[in-house]
Amino acid sequence: MKHLYDMARALGVSIEHADLTEHDRDGDYCAETNTIRLQQGMTRRLARSVLAHELAHAIFGDVPSMFGPVNAKQERRADEWAALRLITREDYRVAEALHGGHAPAIAVELDVMPDIVEAYQRVLLRVGDVVYTRPRMGAGQWDARSYVASEHVA
Structure with a gap:
C-alpha cells in the first residue's frame, strides 16, 4: 500500500481519513482541493x-457530472485503472486457477475487493489459448499477451 501513498505524494494529492458514513461511500476525490478522503477504520483490503x-x-x-453515463464511465475507468495497478498477471493467473474464476475468492487471494477483480476481468480478452490484457484495434495492440495452454510453444 506504500506505493499508493507514494504515488499520491508524487501527484501532490492529500489523503485524509474521515467519517464518510453519512455520504454512504468509502472514499472520494475532490479535484478542487486535490484531496482524497478515505473512510476511517477500513480493512486493508x-x-x-x-x-x-x-x-x-x-x-x-474526474469531477462528478450531472449526467449518469459520464459518472458510470468515470467509475468503470477508475476501477480498471486500480485493477491494473493492484493485480499482476501472474498473481491473477494463479488465483484464477486456484479458485476456478470465482471473483470473491480471487479477491481475497489478491487482497483486493471483488469489484477490482471484476474490473481486471473486463480488461482481459481470451482468444483460444491466449489471454490479452487491454487489447485494442490493430496487430500487436495490447498491453500484454499470455499463453494459457501448457502445450503451446512460444
Whole structure:
C-alpha cells in the first residue's frame, strides 16, 4: 500500500481519513482541493482498493457530472485503472486457477475487493489459448499477451 501513498505524494494529492458514513461511500476525490478522503477504520483490503480507485480519479481529473453515463464511465475507468495497478498477471493467473474464476475468492487471494477483480476481468480478452490484457484495434495492440495452454510453444 506504500506505493499508493507514494504515488499520491508524487501527484501532490492529500489523503485524509474521515467519517464518510453519512455520504454512504468509502472514499472520494475532490479535484478542487486535490484531496482524497478515505473512510476511517477500513480493512486493508478495502482501503487499498478504494485508495487506488480514488487515485485514478485524481490522475484523470474526474469531477462528478450531472449526467449518469459520464459518472458510470468515470467509475468503470477508475476501477480498471486500480485493477491494473493492484493485480499482476501472474498473481491473477494463479488465483484464477486456484479458485476456478470465482471473483470473491480471487479477491481475497489478491487482497483486493471483488469489484477490482471484476474490473481486471473486463480488461482481459481470451482468444483460444491466449489471454490479452487491454487489447485494442490493430496487430500487436495490447498491453500484454499470455499463453494459457501448457502445450503451446512460444
